[in-house]
Amino acid sequence: MKKLLATLLSVAMVVAMAAGCNGSTGKPEGSTAEAGESNPAAESGDKSGAEAGMPDMSTPEDPMAAVPQAEILAKVPKTEPKGTVVYGTPTEPDENIMTGFTNPASNQNMRYMIMGGYSTFSYSKDNTLVRNNVALKDFKQVENPDGTLTFEEEIYDNLKWSDGSPITAKDYVFNMLLSSHKNMTELGGDGSSGMPLVGYKAFNEGDGTVPFKGVRLLGDYKFSVTVAKEELPNYYIMDLVATQSPFPMKALGLSPDVVDKGEGAAFSKALDMEEMKAKLMDPVKGFVYTYPVTDAPYKFVEFDKANKALVMEANPEFLGTYDGWKPQIKKVIIKHSQDKLINDELASGAIDVAAEASGKKNIEDGLAKMKASNGKLAVLKYERNGFGDIQFQCDVGATQFKEVRQAVTYAIDRVDLMNKYTGGYGALVHAEYGLAQPEYKANKKLFDEKMNTYSFNLNKAKECLVKGGWTLNSAGKPFVEGTDKVRYKKLEDGSLMACQINWANTGTAVAELLNATLPSNLASIGVALNSESVNFPKMIKAMYAPLGSAERKQYNMFVLGLGFAIVKPVWQDYSEDPVYLSNNPSQLKDKKLTELINKMKATKPGDKKTWYAEYGELQLLLNDLMGKVPLYSDIYHSFYNTKVKNLNLNSLVSFGRAVVYATLAE
Numbered sequence: 001m002k003k004l005l006a007t008l009l010s011v012a013m014v015v016a017m018a019a020g021c022n023g024s025t026g027k028p029e030g031s032t033a034e035a036g037e038s039n040p041a042a043e044s045g046d047k048s049g050a051e052a053g054m055p056d057m058s059t060p061e062d063p064m065a066a067v068p069q070a071e072i073l074a075k076v077p078k079t080e081p082k083g084t085v086v087y088g089t090p091t092e093p094d095e096n097i098m099t100g101f102t103n104p105a106s107n108q109n110m111r112y113m114i115m116g117g118y119s120t121f122s123y124s125k126d127n128t129l130v131r132n133n134v135a136l137k138d139f140k141q142v143e144n145p146d147g148t149l150t151f152e153e154e155i156y157d158n159l160k161w162s163d164g165s166p167i168t169a170k171d172y173v174f175n176m177l178l179s180s181h182k183n184m185t186e187l188g189g190d191g192s193s194g195m196p197l198v199g200y201k202a203f204n205e206g207d208g209t210v211p212f213k214g215v216r217l218l219g220d221y222k223f224s225v226t227v228a229k230e231e232l233p234n235y236y237i238m239d240l241v242a243t244q245s246p247f248p249m250k251a252l253g254l255s256p257d258v259v260d261k262g263e264g265a266a267f268s269k270a271l272d273m274e275e276m277k278a279k280l281m282d283p284v285k286g287f288v289y290t291y292p293v294t295d296a297p298y299k300f301v302e303f304d305k306a307n308k309a310l311v312m313e314a315n316p317e318f319l320g321t322y323d324g325w326k327p328q329i330k331k332v333i334i335k336h337s338q339d340k341l342i343n344d345e346l347a348s349g350a351i352d353v354a355a356e357a358s359g360k361k362n363i364e365d366g367l368a369k370m371k372a373s374n375g376k377l378a379v380l381k382y383e384r385n386g387f388g389d390i391q392f393q394c395d396v397g398a399t400q401f402k403e404v405r406q407a408v409t410y411a412i413d414r415v416d417l418m419n420k421y422t423g424g425y426g427a428l429v430h431a432e433y434g435l436a437q438p439e440y441k442a443n444k445k446l447f448d449e450k451m452n453t454y455s456f457n458l459n460k461a462k463e464c465l466v467k468g469g470w471t472l473n474s475a476g477k478p479f480v481e482g483t484d485k486v487r488y489k490k491l492e493d494g495s496l497m498a499c500q501i502n503w504a505n506t507g508t509a510v511a512e513l514l515n516a517t518l519p520s521n522l523a524s525i526g527v528a529l530n531s532e533s534v535n536f537p538k539m540i541k542a543m544y545a546p547l548g549s550a551e552r553k554q555y556n557m558f559v560l561g562l563g564f565a566i567v568k569p570v571w572q573d574y575s576e577d578p579v580y581l582s583n584n585p586s587q588l589k590d591k592k593l594t595e596l597i598n599k600m601k602a603t604k605p606g607d608k609k610t611w612y613a614e615y616g617e618l619q620l621l622l623n624d625l626m627g628k629v630p631l632y633s634d635i636y637h638s639f640y641n642t643k644v645k646n647l648n649l650n651s652l653v654s655f656g657r658a659v660v661y662a663t664l665a666e
Contacts, residue, residue: 057661058125058323060130063124063129064131065131066138068133069156069158072320073134073319075323076319076320076324077328081328081329083330084330087353088336088354089335089342089355091105091106092336093110093310093335096289097114097290098280098291105654107310108656109334109655110334113296113297113660114298115296117296119132119244120139120153120155120244120245121238121239125653127566130322131322132322134320134322136154137155138154138222139152140152144226146229148227151225152223152224153224153244155167155168155221157220157221160317161293161294162315163251163292164317165248165250168220168221169221170217170249170258172223173215173223173258175245176197180200181203181271182205187280187281188544188546192577195579196228196237196240198213207270208256208269209269209270210266211260211264212266217258217260218260223265225242236567245295246295248295251293252287253279255269256269296315296318297318298332298660299312307335309334309335309336312332314326314327314330328662328663328664329663339508343357343366346377353638356384356637358422358634359421359509359510359634360421360423360425361423364423367379367637377642379637380640382638383634383636384634384635386561387633388421388560388561388562388631388632389560389629390628391543391628392556393557394587394589395552396553396556397500398497398501399557402625403465403467404464404501405629406454407462407468407527408461409454409461409626410454410455410456410457410460410461411458411525412514412518413517414456414629414631416456417514417631421510422635425635426632427633428630428632429633430451431630432630433633434564436651436652437564439611442612446620447616450620458521461525465499470526471487472487472490473487474488486528499527500527500530501527501529501556502530502554503530503531503532505559506535506539542555543558543586566652570601586628588625593622596621600615644663646661646662648661
């Protein structure tokens with residue numbers, strides 16, 4: 001759900017550089033630590049980054065309670081921010097600053113800092129939705145006689161953009177209109193924000209002047225959104241619809257105004273695609289790449305291409321967070337640090353905080369440098385809210401077929417790979433979940449009993465291919481082992497397809513481990529694996545390339561890591577609708593999957609018991625479909641310089657959120 005809405009909701013899966021997994025169920029032999037089990041390396045030696053008495057994104061006693069803005073602002077520190085913190089990450093940032101386009105983890109950390117500061121709802125450190133009383137003055141929820149549901153929201157009149165200009169209801173409405181229009185999708189962004197609302201289809205497909213019936217501009221500081229009857233119930237309705245964020249309408253400078261003549265909000269004149277391209281996509285001045293005005297704790301300064309660094313500075317116009325805090329660090333830089341050098345950079349002082357370390361080599365090197373630092377370095381340890389994986393394009397070539405994906409999984413000794421890579425600082429997972437997820441913890445027993453663990457077995461891999469119809473050679477004759485090299489399958493149109501996989505290989509530590517055995521393993525069963533060395537940004541662009549494009553067809557396998565965002569709207573993450581390509585770049589399609597995600601969507605908000613049970617069903621299905629081959633989930637180690645205080649990094653709070661509350665030692 002990469003939207004122009006609150007960036008805290010912005011991506012169900014955040015893509016990260018992977019630093020640097022049988023036909024039976026149950027715990028595989030040789031596993032250092034199965035998911036959820038105790039790992040001594042993760043239980044001792046932690047140093048908390050938090051300081052007593054400091055705000056730390058705690059959940060209020062009543063998360064939805066209305067509190068006067070003045071009461072919160074009275075707690076905001078009056079001290080001026082100072083100093084610089086440099087965050088090093090092996091995930092290269094890219095030039096897309098605005099949310100809705102690509103989503104490497106480095107950029108997402110930045111977006112947490114520069115967007116969504118005046119979202120009407122926010123999140124505590126345990127990811128509880130909380131009312132943002134700094135922005136939200138009044139809130140009403142109305143169940144309408146026709147079965148629709150309206151959220152009426154009024155913001156305070158003293159909110160400002162980072163350039164000092166006022167934030168009004170038009171900015172919130174403009175955000176919803178822009179991110180709900182087909183033009184945004186055509187530009188490579190996301191035009192699906194308003195999909196749950198009354199009148200979305202008519203507005204989305206029109207020229208921008210068709211009133212969006214489910215979006216109302218009710219005054220200078222008041223607006224409403226109305227959810228369509230058929231979209232209810234919706235498990236994440238408060239997160240996806242009630243939570244609204246502003247977008248700087250005047251700073252973007254599109255010629256249409258926002259109007260509401262009583263039938264719904266709309267643009268005052270038709271959107272012009274050429275104007276949108278110029279204002280948004282121009283490589284020098286385009287908003288996507290410059291994002292000059294923000295509503296959040298920090299403002300964007302520049303993308304330093306030479307040093308592959310994102311530079312942010314504290315926003316002097318920002319009033320404060322939902323719990324009464326303002327940045328105390330003036331400048332934050334998120335820079336690319338090579339995986340093999342990141343610990344050296346931390347020890348030398350070139351960076352102050354290192355991205356979460358993954359893998360035995362990096363972790364033990366970091367621990368050694370911490371021990372030798374005489375107290376200058378410390379570490380935070382926590383389970384990963386995500387996993388490392390192989391991701392397939394399930395609409396491109398041979399990997400569109402489940403049997404090929406399953407065969408690849410059987411052809412990998414995932415236990416050996418996990419042990420070699422994590423060295424005890426991680427665990428094997430068998431579907432699309434991470435160790436830190438509450439949904440996983442609630443379903444661990446089910447997964448232990450029911451998951452196919454895909455133990456390394458080339459005969460099983462071969463059986464999958466035969467079952468899938470990969471029984472021919474290039475001449476259309478029966479495939480003969482020892483004579484023919486590549487299997488083929490006859491498609492419905494009578495053509496032959498080679499069992500060939502094209503891998504965009506970024507050369508990470510995990511990729512190197514795979515490259516040592518996977519090509520020969522696959523070749524032995526008649527699968528051709530072509531590997532091409534690419535950098536991380538190129539891989540990301542290929543993953544998110546438009547459906548049917550030549551760029552998309554170039555590769556159908558990637559090795560990376562995925563981190564889960566705060567909310568997980570699975571009906572978007574696995575949607576077959578092209579409008580959700582940014583959520584579902586792999587384009588996994590399955591009838592049972594579609595039925596299940598729609599069932600999950602209709603779960604009553606707050607019914608965690610049902611949600612957890614359905615999530616268990618989902619993971620068992622994904623374990624069969626194998627759109628992504630899960631390789632491991634980690635015990636992350638975040639190393640940092642002890643001059644950085646109150647750094648509340650954990651499984652659910654990334655650097656981009658934590659640094660807002662951090663301070664520097666005198």
